[in-house]
Amino acid sequence: MAKELIRVPRVLGESYNSVLIERLYEAGGNVMLDLIIYLGSYHLKDLFGTSWFSVEDFCRKMGYDRTNLQRKLDSRQLSAMFGKNMQPEYVCTDTAGQRISHPIETVFEAALYKLGLENLCYPTIGEDGRTSYNFVQILKRFDIMTDFKTKKSTKRLYSAVVSPEIKNFMFSLYNLLELQDYRSLPSRYRYFYLELSKMVYLIKYKTTKNKAPFLCADSRSAG
Template identity: 50%
Template sequence: MAKMMAESEQYKELSRVPRTLSEPYNGDNLDLLIESGGTIMHDIIIFAANTQMKDLFGETWFSMEDFCTVMGYERTKLQRKLTEEQKAKTFGAIKPVYKTEYAGEQIEHPIETFFESALFSLGKNTLSVAYNVNGATRYKFIPILESFDIKDNFGTKKKTKRMYKVNLSKELKNLMFTGYNLIDLKDYRNLPNKRSYRKFYLNLSKMIFLIKHKIQAGQEPEFTMTVDELARHFDINIANNHDRKKKVVTTLNAINKNLTQTRFEYEFVKRENEKWAYSIKFRFSEETLKYFDEKAKAIITSKYYEGLKDAFLKKKGVQVYETYKYKDCFVFGSGNFNEEFTEWAYSDADKELKTEIYRNIYINVMKMPPKENYTINMADIRPR
């Protein structure tokens, strides 16, 4: 049993997802290409976030096959071309073209497949992040992508295989340290690629995060939603209350049967002012809550982030014994240093210093040096 548990820990596929991705106000922006088969725009962000955690300052190229393997897609669906109507809706009057050169010949390809069009759309869109300022909620709009690259792999037999590199915006990268939830990639890709199924999984990850905080605060470890809220989430348009409730149950069971690590328990409860049991209380087993723990990775990333802030303040001339005074200066949206720090933290500036901070922290926590001295790889840190 101990051996099985150790193997389970070793092969966890936990991945960080920006918490704002599960918020409903960001859904419309990312549902532009649902005809491609599900949540393609959400999934590119999730894939890119996981990929860039493997090398914060390096170039990580991937193929369509790499994306399909990790995120559970069929390559042929993502390579379908948009109709003229879809192109107009996605690009407007713009006709984006990918250009390259091979053997002295200039080659042009229109960006017109579902996958490449989703990349282009992500570059045009923003995510909104809510935060509190003087008792009011403010929404800050941040870019999703800083850029994306396409190149042909002319070394392949057909000389048509393309490689991609997606660079998340620095603001979104920062959320991978300060505002994220955890998903299990195995569970996520095993879900049928229906928009409501995968988006609900992101809500499950949010529930797990909030329930863990409730446990720490001595509160009941549960999360409650109404049938109507879930019906809207699942696009269930049934007028009759009983039948709507029944359809919600069918959908929840269909999702749950595809999950292994993220299985949930639920029951109907009657809230105050409700005539019938029309709310649903979600719970997770103790084993599930323990599974969603990054262990050493969480410690290393937290210490690394704090180390970056200390190094930034030192560059500003702040003495070590005074750094505690500047804690609020790094708060998202309202901190005086937030934007400047974010721009510096994920740039190539002082790369050797940042790498040394990571290496020292890794050795301190893991009692051994990282495998690759010059790669800040946080995606593959194994628990000890």
């Protein structure tokens, strides 16, 4: 069977983003990290961010159970993610001009919303040798398409647009991940797998430069 290789933004596995990854994991397990991976690879095919996807699409690609992602979070869990005074809502207007307010309370929708509140960090070194730290919003926008007024179960579609910087990383600063192996791993081991993909990149880079592949080296030296 052919390998299913996908690109992963290299910044996800860097030490300067480890605190963010830990915070995202505490809030929603590995769902948010996997959403970044899914959306990054998704936008390689959908450069303009105009396509829609479902929870089922994400589950098939990343190896999740739909029931778990559509589970409603309780007030304590929502407070832990967004703070005690914030109850996120998705507000839209129907064809009749009526305002509809939809609470963001499922694991999947809360993960999407949370990604819009968080930033990734990456350093750059200028010609003068000075290091600048750049902060990138993960999600620029997300939308929901469904009939919120019906009580019947209707398919819900999502559009989520990652920041332009993350799109650029998918072409210039990425590691390769074997998705079939990654999908089969329990959630708690997936970030470690990303760390391994970074080590593979470092070994290949240093080998091409005829250097000893010390894994403790900072991957920024490869840039």
